[in-house]
Every structure is written in structure tokens, then in C-alpha cells.
Amino acid sequence: MKRIKLETILDHTVLIIGSLIMILPIVMLLQMASTPDIETIKNGPGLVFGDQIPVNFEKAMFQADGFSGANTGVRMLYNSMILGFGFAFGKIIVGMMAAYAIVYFRLPFATMAFWIIFTTLLLPLEVRILPSYEIVQKLGMLNTYQGLIIPLIASATATFFFRQFFRSVPEELVEAARIDGAGPIKFFIDILVPLSRTMIAAMFIIMFVYGWNQYLWPTMITTEEDMFTLVRGIKQITQSIDNTNVPEYGRANLLAIIAILPPVLIVIFFQSWFVKGLTESDK
Amino acid sequence: MKRAGFSTRWLPIMLLLPQLLIIVIFFYWPAWHAVRSSFFLQDPFGFGETFVGLKNYASLFKSSAYMRSAWFTLFFVVLVTFFSLAIALLFAVKADKVLRGAKTYRTLLMWVYAVAPPVAGVLGVIMFDQSWGPATEFFALLGYDFRLGVNYYDTAFAMVVVSVWKQLPVNFIFFLSGLQSIPRSVREAALIDNRSASSRFWDITFPLLAPTGFFLLITNITYAMFDTFGVIDVLVRGEPGNNPLTLVYKVYVDGFRGNDLGGSSAQSVVLMVLVLAMTVFQFRMVERRIHYT
Numbered sequence: 001m002k003r004i005k006l007e008t009i010l011d012h013t014v015l016i017i018g019s020l021i022m023i024l025p026i027v028m029l030l031q032m033a034s035t036p037d038i039e040t041i042k043n044g045p046g047l048v049f050g051d052q053i054p055v056n057f058e059k060a061m062f063q064a065d066g067f068s069g070a071n072t073g074v075r076m077l078y079n080s081m082i083l084g085f086g087f088a089f090g091k092i093i094v095g096m097m098a099a100y101a102i103v104y105f106r107l108p109f110a111t112m113a114f115w116i117i118f119t120t121l122l123l124p125l126e127v128r129i130l131p132s133y134e135i136v137q138k139l140g141m142l143n144t145y146q147g148l149i150i151p152l153i154a155s156a157t158a159t160f161f162f163r164q165f166f167r168s169v170p171e172e173l174v175e176a177a178r179i180d181g182a183g184p185i186k187f188f189i190d191i192l193v194p195l196s197r198t199m200i201a202a203m204f205i206i207m208f209v210y211g212w213n214q215y216l217w218p219t220m221i222t223t224e225e226d227m228f229t230l231v232r233g234i235k236q237i238t239q240s241i242d243n244t245n246v247p248e249y250g251r252a253n254l255l256a257i258i259a260i261l262p263p264v265l266i267v268i269f270f271q272s273w274f275v276k277g278l279t280e281s282d283k
Numbered sequence: 284m285k286r287a288g289f290s291t292r293w294l295p296i297m298l299l300l301p302q303l304l305i306i307v308i309f310f311y312w313p314a315w316h317a318v319r320s321s322f323f324l325q326d327p328f329g330f331g332e333t334f335v336g337l338k339n340y341a342s343l344f345k346s347s348a349y350m351r352s353a354w355f356t357l358f359f360v361v362l363v364t365f366f367s368l369a370i371a372l373l374f375a376v377k378a379d380k381v382l383r384g385a386k387t388y389r390t391l392l393m394w395v396y397a398v399a400p401p402v403a404g405v406l407g408v409i410m411f412d413q414s415w416g417p418a419t420e421f422f423a424l425l426g427y428d429f430r431l432g433v434n435y436y437d438t439a440f441a442m443v444v445v446s447v448w449k450q451l452p453v454n455f456i457f458f459l460s461g462l463q464s465i466p467r468s469v470r471e472a473a474l475i476d477n478r479s480a481s482s483r484f485w486d487i488t489f490p491l492l493a494p495t496g497f498f499l500l501i502t503n504i505t506y507a508m509f510d511t512f513g514v515i516d517v518l519v520r521g522e523p524g525n526n527p528l529t530l531v532y533k534v535y536v537d538g539f540r541g542n543d544l545g546g547s548s549a550q551s552v553v554l555m556v557l558v559l560a561m562t563v564f565q566f567r568m569v570e571r572r573i574h575y576t
Contacts, residue, residue: 007480011377012384018374019391021448025406028417032409044415098302105295113299120310122562126509126531127554130538130547131313131320139308154309159302174289184289213399215513220539231399231513238405238517256402263397268390275393278453279460 026257033254040249056250060258063251065240070226071233073255080212080229084262086149087211088204095158095203096196100188102159103166104174117156125152125217133220143224152217158203164280165199166192202277205270209263230259314555321548332545339549348533349550355527356508359443363507367447368499371454372492376484378455379462389459396452400510404517407445411437432519432526439527442518446511453506454499461495462488501565505558530554 028045035050061073101107102114125132132151141147169192177187193200218232228236237255241247267274289295321339323332343349378388395403410418411431418441422429430437465488473487509531519526523536530550538547 008381011381014373014377015381015384015388015392018370018377019388022391022395022451025410025448028409029406044412045409045417094301094305097298101295101298104289105298106290107295113303117302117306120306122559123310123314123555124505124509124558126512127534127551127558128310128313128317129535130544130551131316132309133539134316135309135313150305151309154305156302156306178289184291184294187289209397213397215399215401215516216535219516231401234399234401234405234517238408238520242520253405256405260398260402263399264394267397268394271390271393275456275460279457 026260029253029257033250033257035250037246037248037250041247052250053254056254059248059251060255064225065236068225070224071228071236073230073258075226076228076230076233077258079227080231080259080262082145083148083214083218083229084208084212086145087152087214088207090149090153091158091207091211092200092203094153095156096162096193096200098156098159099162099166100192103163104184104187117159120154120156121160125155129216129220136221142221143227147221148218148227148229149211152211152214158207161203161277161280162196162199165196169195198273199277201270202273202280205266205274206277209267212263230255234259317548317551317555319548320544321552323545325544335545339545340553343546343549343553352528352530352533355439356529359439359446359511359527359529360504360507362443363446363450363511364500364503366443367450367454367503368496370447371451372458372496374451375455375458375462376488378459392455393452395449396456398449400449400513401517403445403449404514406448407431407441407514407518408520411441432522432524435525435527438518442511442515442527445514445518446507449511449514450503450506454503457495457499458492461492465491497568501561504561508554508558 031047031049032040032045033056034053035046035048036052039046039050061077064070064072064075098117102110102117107113136142136147136151139147141150173191173195174187177191182190212229213231214229215231215234218229219235222228222232234256237252241249241252320332322334322336324335324338325332374392378385378392381388408431410416411429412419413430416429416431419429419431431441432438469487469491473483477483477486508529511529512531512535515529515532519528523532528536531554534547534550534554537543537550541547
């Protein structure tokens with residue numbers, strides 16, 4: 001029999017404790033979502049799972065709180081999807097186009113364009129949140145999907161990422177394409193985009209998660225309940241828990257689980273792409 | 284630029300246009316707006332504004348609430364950065380070492396990356412619930428009465444714990460990929476030269492991880508300053524009151540709720556300067572680090 005070293009046991013103990021720290025809070029959330037509210041209010045999170053998940057799922061998806069009755073789970077899920085996909089697609093398309101222009105063309109003002117674009121990497125949206133709000137307000141884009149998505153695209157992370165990648169594409173490809181008579185548009189669509197498939201997938205995952213998880217910006221610019229996203233809706237939920245006598249823990253916690261499920265699943269299933277994109281984009 | 288680039292004139296301009304337009308409208312315009320209004324005092328009823336020079340800045344640094352928030356932010360950033368880096372490094376070193384179940388551990392330790400910060404905040408609210416939160420009960424066993432949202436230090440503690448939890452996965456991913464990129468030959472050479480695992484770690488692995496660590500240091504500082512907004516907002520339940528506030532949260536509270544535009548803009552500008560200084564420092568260090576990678 002193989003002798004198991006003490007050190008190996010120690011390594012696994014550390015990793016198991018770490019994994020438990022990451023996973024237990026969510027199990028707790030799930031347990032509370034499966035228990036009748038009265039029990040949760042009395043005893044808090046317990047060890048036994050109940051049978052209330054279908055009931056709470058029904059409530060979480062179709063019941064609304066607030067005044068208009070518009071922010072049902074289904075509606076918020078829909079808005080989150082639009083934000084996540086809209087942001088990811090928008091950012092990748094805009095970023096790839098700009099990166100293509102910077103890397104493959106002789107531009108008189110290339111250096112200036114580069115600096116105009118890459119200064120945006122320095123300042124996160126959070127530091128200029130109020131003036132951004134005012135400008136979106138001036139443009140009449142409060143409570144619209146454009147107002148939600150476009151200001152978030154105003155940072156050059158994707159452009160930077162694709163610039164790095166395009167620069168690593170062998171020079172001979174462009175030369176060969178030109179000799180074969182391919183114009184810049186044909187080269188981009190037929191050669192560069194297919195070559196970047198993995199990169200696009202990695203970027204897409206990162207950007208989808210980033211967009212989906214936005215909180216501050218949606219909190220500020222969406223005031224109408226039918227524009228709430230799931231993550232923004234969390235605030236509404238915690239407030240409704242604080243202000244009622246019989247707080248609906250089951251419903252609130254199930255909604256929180258629904259809010260994290262899509263990005264979590266994407267990150268788990270496309271793990272290798274996601275890790276590759278993350279570690280390569282930021283260096 | 285590529286040597287063999289295309290020389291079409293109009294196409295690159297069309298390609299750049301969407302990016303430039305979005306950036307000018309939603310980046311430079313607001314940034315300029317913030318700088319400008321930090322020198323003005325806005326009429327509370329919206330009738331015009333008066334130029335006041337540096338007055339907004341002066342009253343900012345004289346305000347005890349602002350300085351209190353600045354000091355809190357400093358402590359908060361130091362604690363969150365230190366603990367999330369140290370714990371993640373420990374996990375990464377172990378996950379890199381084990382043979383069995385490495386993939387499972389990796390997934391379990393990184394999936395929280397996708398959890399939105401306010402949801403992490405909700406978990407904190409439950410863990411530290413006054414009447415039955417598991418963490419509160421644990422403190423009660425030790426004879427301490429933990430009061431989230433009431434006691435300043437208790438709230439600060441909860442903010443640090445939740446923020447560290449949320450940041451562990453990113454650091455873990457980067458440290459693990461940094462560890463895995465250390466060449467096998469280097470490890471084997473170290474193994475022959477040095478029998479002690481801990482001195483092998485500090486003499487060989489740790490210095491080789493330094494570039495990753497430095498990059499992560501900056502990322503974590505930025506995270507603790509800006510991306511913890513959701514965690515904090517949920518933990519204080521939108522009631523700043525007597526609770527500890529980070530500088531970014533204060534910009535939001537003062538400008539959006541308190542309607543003090545000039546003061547809030549001055550706060551934004553202070554933050555911009557801070558971030559810019561940090562980035563310049565980062566670029567300098569990155570230039571230097573190229574020599575040994």
C-alpha cells in the first residue's frame with residue numbers, strides 16, 4: 001500500500017477548508033430558500049432542507065414588489081440578459097473594430113487615437129459616476145437600454161485585449177492576403193475573425209459576467225421598475241425585507257440565487273477559456 | 284502597427300469612429316464636467332453657479348467626515364488587499380501541488396468570481412444577522428455581542444470579510460496561472476539544491492511570482508476602492524448613518540443623495556488623481572520588471 005504523506009493530507013485539508021468557505025454561504029442561501037419563511041425568521045439558516053423551493057420559485061419569478069408591479073423576476077431576468085449580452089457584444093464589436101484600425105492601418109493620427117483610447121483604462125466609471133449620470137440625463141437616456149449599456153462600453157479593455165492579440169498574429173498572413181487580392185474588409189472577416197475565435201469567446205465570457213454583475217450604474221440610471229436588472233433588484237429585495245413584519249426570506253434568497261446562476265454556470269462550464277482570457281488580457 | 288498594413292484612408296476612420304464617439308461622449312465629457320464643477324458652487328435650487336476656485340477642495344480636506352472616510356478607506360484597502368492576496372496565494376500554492384482532485388479544487392475556489400458584489404453583501408447580511416446569523420452566533424459563543432450596522436467596527440469588520448471573500452477567486456486564478464508558468468526545470472533544480480519546502484518557496488517561487496503579485500496588488504487596491512460599492516451598499520442597507528464609508532461610497536452619497544455637486548465633483552477629482560498616480564507608478568514598475576521576466 002502506498003504511504004500517504006502527512007504533508008499531502010495537510011495540503012488537502014487547506015484546500016477543502018478553502019472550498020467550504022467558498023461554497024457554504026451559497027448552500028446556506030439555498031437552504032433558506034427551501035424553508036418556510038416562518039421557520040427562517042425564528043431560527044435563521046438551519047441544517048435541514050425543506051420543500052419550499054417550487055413555491056418560492058413561483059413567487060420569485062412572477063411576484064413583484066414595489067408600486068408598479070413591473071419588477072417580477074422574469075422581467076428582471078430579461079433586463080439582465082439584455083445588459084449582459086448587449087454589453088458583451090457591443091464591447092467586443094466596437095473593440096475589435098478599433099483594434100483592427102490601430103494595428104493594421106497607417107493612420108496619420110494613430111498615436112493620438114491610441115492615447116485617447118487607452119487613457120480610458122485608467123479611470124473606472126465609479127470615479128466619474130455623477131457627471132456620467134448628468135450627461136445620460138441630458139441625452140434623455142435614463143431608463144433606457146442604451147443608457148444602461150453604452151456608457152459602460154466607454155472603456156478600452158476589449159480594444160486593448162484585441163490589440164495585443166492582433167499584434168501577435170504573424171505578419172505573413174496580411175502579406176499573403178494582399179498578394180491574393182483580399183481587401184481589408186475581406187481580410188478582417190475571412191481571416192482575422194476566424195483566427196480570433198477563442199479570444200472572442202474568452203472576452204465574451206468576461207464581459208458578460210462584468211455586464212451582468214453591474215450594480216452602481218444600473219442603480220443610478222434605472223428608476224422605473226420595469227427596467228430593473230436582477231442585480232440591481234437585490235437592493236429592492238433587501239429593503240423590502242427590512243421594512244416588513246414577515247420578511248419573505250425564501251423568495252428573496254431564491255431571487256439572489258437566480259441572479260448569480262447564469263454567470264456562475266458560464267464561468268464553470270467555459271472555465272479554461274475564461275481563465276485564459278482573464279490571465280492574458282490583464283498582463 | 285504592422286509593417287504590411289493597409290493604406291486605405293476612410294476605412295480605419297470608420298472603424299475607429301464608434302469607439303472614439305463613445306469615449307468622447309461618455310468618458311472625456313463627464314471627466315471634464317467633474318473637473319469643471321469642482322471649481323463651482325451650485326445653487327441648491329438649480330439657478331446657476333458661482334466660481335469658487337479651490338474652495339470645494341479646501342472644505343473637503345477640512346471636513347472631519349471626509350477625512351474619517353479617507354482614513355477608513357486606507358485601512359480598508361490595506362486589510363482587503365493583504366488578506367485576499369495572502370489567502371489566495373496559500374490556496375494557489377496548495378492547488379498547484381496536489382495531484383488528486385486538482386481540477387475540482389480549482390473550480391470550487393474560482394467560481395465565486397461570477398457572484399455579483401451585492402449578492403456577496405446579502406450573504407454578509409445573513410451571516411451577521413442580529414438574531415440568528417451564524418457568524419454572530421459564533422461571536423456570541425466567544426462572549427462578544429456583534430452588531431452589524433450599529434457598531435462602527437463590527438460593520439467595518441463585516442465589510443472586510445465579505446470583500447476578501449469576493450476577491451479571493453481572481454487572485455487565486457492569477458497566482459495559480461503564475462505558478463504553473465514557472466518552468467519545470469527551475470523547480471527541479473530548486474528541489475535538488477534545497478531540501479526545505481518553505482525555503483524553496485521563499486527563495487525561488489515567491490520571487491518568480493513577484494510580477495504577478497505586483498500586478499495583483501494594483502488590481503486589488505483598485506478593487507477595494509471601487510468595486511466594493513455593491514458589498515458596502517448592501518451591508519449598510521443604504522443607510523450611511525454612522526457607518527464606515529469608503530471614498531467612492533461617499534461620492535455617491537454626497538452627490539446623488541445630498542445634492543452637493545461641487546463637493547462631490549471635488550471628491551471625484553481627488554479619486555481620479557489618486558488612480559492616475561497609481562497607474563503611473565504601475566507603468567514605471569512594469570517597465571523595470573521586464574528585465575527579469
